Amino acid sequence: MSIQLHGYWRSSASYRVRIALHLKQLDFEYIPVHLVKDGGEQKSEFYQKLNPSMLVPTFVDDDEDIVLNQSLAILEYLDEKYPQTSRLLPQHTLDRARVRALAQDIACDVQPIANLRVLAKLKEEFEATDEQTKQWSRDWIMKGFDALEKRLKTRAGKYCYGYEITLADVCLVPQVYNALRFGLDLNSFPIIKKVWENCNELDAFKRAAPEMQVDAQ
Numbered sequence: 001m002s003i004q005l006h007g008y009w010r011s012s013a014s015y016r017v018r019i020a021l022h023l024k025q026l027d028f029e030y031i032p033v034h035l036v037k038d039g040g041e042q043k044s045e046f047y048q049k050l051n052p053s054m055l056v057p058t059f060v061d062d063d064e065d066i067v068l069n070q071s072l073a074i075l076e077y078l079d080e081k082y083p084q085t086s087r088l089l090p091q092h093t094l095d096r097a098r099v100r101a102l103a104q105d106i107a108c109d110v111q112p113i114a115n116l117r118v119l120a121k122l123k124e125e126f127e128a129t130d131e132q133t134k135q136w137s138r139d140w141i142m143k144g145f146d147a148l149e150k151r152l153k154t155r156a157g158k159y160c161y162g163y164e165i166t167l168a169d170v171c172l173v174p175q176v177y178n179a180l181r182f183g184l185d186l187n188s189f190p191i192i193k194k195v196w197e198n199c200n201e202l203d204a205f206k207r208a209a210p211e212m213q214v215d216a217q
């Protein structure tokens with residue numbers, strides 16, 4: 001099989017790419033990279049050669065001789081390469097920019113601050129407890145969701161941007177999964193909650209869910 005995805009079941013960035021691959025109806029080989037076991041397989045020599053950032057996901061397409069990191073770049077690559085199924089970005093420039101902004105509200109402004117290595121540093125160097133790192137994650141997600149909920153008031157239909165699935169939904173659903181893990185009450189964000197429920201009715205989102213992956217624990 002030519003497409004491989006190196007990822008981790010609970011990684012939200014890997015989850016984004018899994019959703020897109022299923023939306024695009026592409027076959028792919030999923031290669032688990034355990035982010036915790038033995039100090040983290042993302043730091044292994046083998047994986048570092050593939051992705052020196054030591055983060056998942058890494059997308060490989062042997063047919064195209066391509067190795068890509070950064071989930072947003074992977075999503076846009078898939079959208080351009082396979083435009084015939086489930087377009088993730090709308091056709092018009094203004095719509096496309098708005099969808100990208102919504103996706104980046106999550107992927108750039110929320111997820112990186114609560115990443116595993118950030119939480120590990122808070123614990124190791126600043127003696128934060130598990131409860132404090134959970135609160136850290138919750139607080140940053142809440143700040144992000146506060147803004148997103150306001151934006152969705154004018155943008156959302158059934159999904160984040162109108163009535164078609166876009167890049168924004170592909171980023172939102174994994175972030176909600178994280179939010180729930182850290183104990184955030186989703187009832188404060190009724191639009192986000194509704195969009196999340198609507199997305200999860202779709203087969204691609206169901207198949208991409210963390211608990212459906214071979215490495216789920």
Ligand SMILES: N[C@@H](CCC(=O)N[C@@H](CS)C(=O)NCC(=O)O)C(=O)O
Pocket residue numbers: 010011012013014035040042054055056057069070071072107112115116117118
């Ligand atoms: N901006 C990157 C973020 C990648 C990222 O943060 N991956 C996390 C999992 S969601 C990771 O590999 N963490 C491992 C670590 O922190 O050591 C992307 O969108 O692909």
